[in-house]
Amino acid sequence: MGSAADKPFHHGNLRAVLLDRAHEVIRSGGVDALSLRELARDAGVSHAAPRRHFRDRHALVNALAERGFELMTRRMSDAATAHPDHRDRFRALAEVFVDFAATEPALLDLMFTKTVDPPPSLTEAVRRFYEVSRRVVLDGHEAGVRPLADPERTQMLLIATLQGIATLVGTGRITSEEAGVLIDDTTTLFVGPADDR
Amino acid sequence: MGSAADKPFHHGNLRAVLLDRAHEVIRSGGVDALSLRELARDAGVSHAAPRRHFRDRHALVNALAERGFELMTRRMSDAATAHPDHRDRFRALAEVFVDFAATEPALLDLMFTKTVDPPPSLTEAVRRFYEVSRRVVLDGHEAGVRPLADPERTQMLLIATLQGIATLVGTGRITSEEAGVLIDDTTTLFVGPADDR
DNA sequence: ACCTGAACACCGTTCAAGT
DNA sequence: ACCTGAACACCGTTCAAGT
Secondary structure (H helix, E strand, O other): OOOHHHOOOOOOOHHHHHHHHHHHHHHHHOHHHOOHHHHHHHHOOOOOHHHHOOOOHHHHHHHHHHHHHHHHHHHHHHHHHHOOOHHHHHHHHHHHHHHHHHHOHHHHHHHOOOOOOOOHHHHHHHHHHHHHHHHHHHHHHHOOOOOOOOHHHHHHHHHHHHHHHHHHHHOOOOOHHHHHHHHHHHHHHHHOOOOOO | OOOHHHOOOOOOOHHHHHHHHHHHHHHHHOHHHOOHHHHHHHHOOOOOHHHHOOOOHHHHHHHHHHHHHHHHHHHHHHHHHHOOOHHHHHHHHHHHHHHHHHHOHHHHHHHOOOOOOOOHHHHHHHHHHHHHHHHHHHHHHHOOOOOOOOHHHHHHHHHHHHHHHHHHHHOOOOOHHHHHHHHHHHHHHHHOOOOOO
16 A cells, blocks of 8 residues: 555656566567557556657667667676776676676667667767776787777777677577687787687 | 560569569568569569469578578688688688678578578578688698687587677677677687787 | 547358359 | 458557647
């Protein structure tokens, strides 16, 4: 009696409620399972209420993509600060990407699909996301790890490679174990052969 | 008078008609623009007629993905046979991938998204697609081009990298020109530095 | 501001029936 | 075999109206 779920009104946090629920829905049923009307029903509001917070379906999808980039950026930052050694740091970054693909395949898919009317906040989130790997690659370059002459290009190629591996995992074409092997190889190519002391 | 479009019946080629039209639709409007009912209207048949050829929407999408893989496999094979030199061949292969992303972004997206109930024919098309790059990498390995010890792993990483670059192009995050630069870098990493004679 | 309720124009999917 | 036409249960989106 009197639980939060009974309250028919959301005092400005309806947006967060809808977004949380949308995240759950795509996690268990993919993007196709997403329905604005169902989200509204789950939140206990009329089907027209979400329109105050998301102009249309694209806006909701963009908001989810933004959340995805923020999530991954945070995990990558944490991984980067946790490992002082460049090689370890590089590997940790790659592992975050692949783990994300394995646990959030639908969200990853959203993040790397053509966006319709992306809001500035999404563009900013994407920029911050790129910035983490950029920092790591530039630091490596400073320390003499230079697989290519231009570190900016190295970083772009690295992002492409990691996204490619992640997609193979997310679509189920390779297993997480096989992805681990590919991360080893990526590290070999971008950082150099491991010391087998 | 008496043009093919007037005929209300398709003698077994309705499937091909629907698929061609579906390809056009996603090329100009993305996957979201795809509607079975609209496809049926365009073909001049009832909205229930497509069901004979595609059990549901997923079946149509899978058929499109299959067509995409066949298209790309053919272009890659042509590119591979056109260039005897390994480096040229490698580059041509990468260029096919990126060109495909630029001209068929929606189709590429379908091909690298989690499939629902993929038919054996799609699985086979994917296998044949991988086989082309596998052949090229194995030939290179034979000839002494060995960026990694295991050519099978080299091939998988190459596919991931090319798909990653293609996705960046398809989503509009980099231009085709920037992709060309990344192909240069990919070639450097996988084949070695170019002779600057 | 924020939400409701009715309305509009679509969907995918199913199924008995036609030829 | 292949297709039709009606029916069902949904959608996204819009908009006047309520508090």
